[in-house]
Amino acid sequence: MEGKKLIEVKNLSKKFHDKQVLKDISLNINRGDVVCLIGPSGSGKSTFLRCLNRLEEASSGEIFFEGTDICKQDVNIDLHRRKMGMVFQQFNLFPHMTVLQNLTIAPMKLQDVDREEAEAYALSLLEKVGLADRADEFPAKLSGGQQQRVAIVRALCMKPDVMLFDEPTSALDPEMVGEVLSVMKDLAEQKMTMVVVTHEMGFAREVANRVVFLDEGEFVEENAPSEFFTNPRSDRLKLFLSKVL
Numbered sequence: 001m002e003g004k005k006l007i008e009v010k011n012l013s014k015k016f017h018d019k020q021v022l023k024d025i026s027l028n029i030n031r032g033d034v035v036c037l038i039g040p041s042g043s044g045k046s047t048f049l050r051c052l053n054r055l056e057e058a059s060s061g062e063i064f065f066e067g068t069d070i071c072k073q074d075v076n077i078d079l080h081r082r083k084m085g086m087v088f089q090q091f092n093l094f095p096h097m098t099v100l101q102n103l104t105i106a107p108m109k110l111q112d113v114d115r116e117e118a119e120a121y122a123l124s125l126l127e128k129v130g131l132a133d134r135a136d137e138f139p140a141k142l143s144g145g146q147q148q149r150v151a152i153v154r155a156l157c158m159k160p161d162v163m164l165f166d167e168p169t170s171a172l173d174p175e176m177v178g179e180v181l182s183v184m185k186d187l188a189e190q191k192m193t194m195v196v197v198t199h200e201m202g203f204a205r206e207v208a209n210r211v212v213f214l215d216e217g218e219f220v221e222e223n224a225p226s227e228f229f230t231n232p233r234s235d236r237l238k239l240f241l242s243k244v245l
Contacts, residue, residue, distance in 0.1 A: 098136050
């Protein structure tokens with residue numbers, strides 16, 4: 001299935017009051033792609049990502065997910081969101097639940113998975129991210145990096161077709177960033193489709209197969225990382241890279 005179109009964005013625009021935040025953006029995301037969105041703060045990266053699962057409503061344009069235009073008002077967006085894992089800057093784990101309970105509540109409630117199956121799958125994923133021994137802990141007992149790894153596993157427990165990451169390391173202490181990026185790198189190697197808003201240029205360079213530069217709500221440039229970072233075409237990207245590399 002790799003290479004087949006999963007998300008197709010056509011002429012997406014978004015206004016907040018009078019401010020045009022996204023301007024006529026079109027982008028295709030294929031199965032197995034790891035697309036990194038980079039750009040200055042306020043360039044519209046997170047808004048674009050949040051439009052993909054309608055956490056933000058587009059002002060105009062179309063977003064096709066697995067062939068369905070999810071911008072149409074009669075679409076049951078919750079059904080599509082179940083196939084889109086989302087990881088935010090803040091971990092948003094339920095504080096009164098153990099790690100394992102955090103991981104199993106959605107599959108059990110939304111997909112009617114029985115407890116035994118949900119727990120077995122959750123534990124197998126915790127094992128992969130090095131946290132199997134923390135399953136019965138409450139989130140407050142975990143470090144920021146551990147909580148974010150749990151948040152990634154929580155999204156994976158729904159067996160999504162795409163993972164959306166909104167600056168997943170920006171709220172972490174520097175020494176914890178690597179452990180989260182390592183989990184994301186493993187996902188990429190397993191051919192998980194990922195769209196990642198990030199300031200981590202090393203991750204974009206190493207792991208992405210496509211890097212997209214947004215500036216002032218505009219889709220300025222896209223390329224494979226090898227070209228994107230060494231041979232930028234637009235002056236705006238050259239200026240941005242000169243500040244961050």
